Amino acid sequence: MSEEINKQMTATVISHFGNEVLINNQANENIRAKVKASLPALVCGDKVIWQENKLHEAIVIELLPRHGLLTRSTQYSAEKLIAANVDIAFIITSHKPAFKTGLLDRYVAACELAEIQVAILFNKIDTISDEELANYKSILKPYQDIGYPVHYISAKKQLGIDSFKQTIHNKTGVLVGQSGVGKSSILRALFPEANPKIGDISIKTNKGKHTTTYSELYALDDHSFLIDSPGIREFGLNIDEPESLAYGFREFQAFLGQCQFRDCKHTTEPKCAISQAVKENKITQQRWDSYKGILASLSE
Numbered sequence: 132m133s134e135e136i137n138k139q140m141t142a143t144v145i146s147h148f149g150n151e152v153l154i155n156n157q158a159n160e161n162i163r164a165k166v167k168a169s170l171p172a173l174v175c176g177d178k179v180i181w182q183e184n185k186l187h188e189a190i191v192i193e194l195l196p197r198h199g200l201l202t203r204s205t206q207y208s209a210e211k212l213i214a215a216n217v218d219i220a221f222i223i224t225s226h227k228p229a230f231k232t233g234l235l236d237r238y239v240a241a242c243e244l245a246e247i248q249v250a251i252l253f254n255k256i257d258t259i260s261d262e263e264l265a266n267y268k269s270i271l272k273p274y275q276d277i278g279y280p281v282h283y284i285s286a287k288k289q290l291g292i293d294s295f296k297q298t299i300h301n302k303t304g305v306l307v308g309q310s311g312v313g314k315s316s317i318l319r320a321l322f323p324e325a326n327p328k329i330g331d332i333s334i335k336t337n338k339g340k341h342t343t344t345y346s347e348l349y350a351l352d353d354h355s356f357l358i359d360s361p362g363i364r365e366f367g368l369n370i371d372e373p374e375s376l377a378y379g380f381r382e383f384q385a386f387l388g389q390c391q392f393r394d395c396k397h398t399t400e401p402k403c404a405i406s407q408a409v410k411e412n413k414i415t416q417q418r419w420d421s422y423k424g425i426l427a428s429l430s431e
């Protein structure tokens with residue numbers, strides 16, 4: 132047996148299919164690898180250790196500790212992995228498919244709970260009037276007020292792309308959002324050599340056609356990565372304890388612990404510091420409604 136065969140090397144998971152993964156090794160080559168059966172499910176962005184077996188097949192033998200694990204729950208599984216080791220999530224929204232505040236709040240909460248930085252991108256500004264743009268700016272202003280950067284961009288016309296490009300430097304970013312909002316188009320605008328598939332919007336339904344079907348990681352340089360993810364219709368939050376949901380709403384933090392009841396759910400309880408903050412316009416009614424909507428959906 133040659134020395135090479137026992138050598139253990141690190142790599143990053145680019146994508147996964149069934150029980151095989153595509154990994155990017157230290158020489159920046161993409162190789163298909165099998166995964167040791169005892170390992171948990173791997174996901175795009177995972178850092179792993181692999182080695183060659185006697186048949187010169189690549190085998191992933193260890194999963195290195197993760198940070199920034201973005202997950203969601205679906206009707207089939209409580210924890211569906213989206214991407215690992217994510218530093219920043221770009222939440223993409225647009226006019227078509229229609230902007231959905233509730234979905235945005237779910238993504239934002241999932242990122243907060245996973246300690247992932249958030250940037251909101253409103254894409255396709257080339258397709259709307261100045262008046263419509265001003266309206267979206269007023270809808271998104273509350274997010275800026277609580278510290279989330281919002282960028283108004285057009286992937287197609289290359290507008291505003293430079294405004295957030297540098298934020299991926301030395302980081303791993305993920306593009307998330309509904310099908311058809313332009314995630315893959317933004318990736319291509321940032322990085323023309325990456326050639327992700329770009330789909331159409333259905334004329335009938337104004338919805339995307341689920342063109343990207345699995346998450347894939349693209350190396351922008353040796354230390355900067357961007358993950359394109361498939362669009363989803365509904366984003367179920369993966370939360371064990373409903374009490375932790377309030378921590379997904381960053382502007383609630385200053386008021387938590389000040390309610391009359393220690394187990395206050397911040398919905399209809401008297402002397403609730405959150406509902407008081409809403410009355411005093413320190414928290415928006417819309418964000419509180421989102422919180423209550425998500426909380427109700429957790430017990431369904």
Ligand SMILES: Nc1nc2c(ncn2[C@@H]2O[C@H](COP(=O)(O)OP(=O)(O)OP(=O)(O)O)[C@@H](O)[C@H]2O)c(=O)[nH]1
Pocket residue numbers: 254255256257258284285286287288308309310311312313314315316317328329330331332339340341342343344360361362363
């Ligand atoms: N006018 C305009 N169209 C855009 C822009 N960005 C994307 N599109 C169009 O929107 C459609 C969907 O784009 P994709 O990049 O495939 O969207 P996606 O979010 O990756 O969709 P899924 O992979 O299905 O989740 C395509 O027809 C794009 O050409 C933009 O800035 N302006």
Ligand SMILES: [Mg+2]
Pocket residue numbers: 314315316328329330342343359360361362
């Ligand atoms: Mg796509």
Ligand SMILES: [Zn+2]
Pocket residue numbers: 390395396397398400402403404405406
């Ligand atoms: Zn309360």
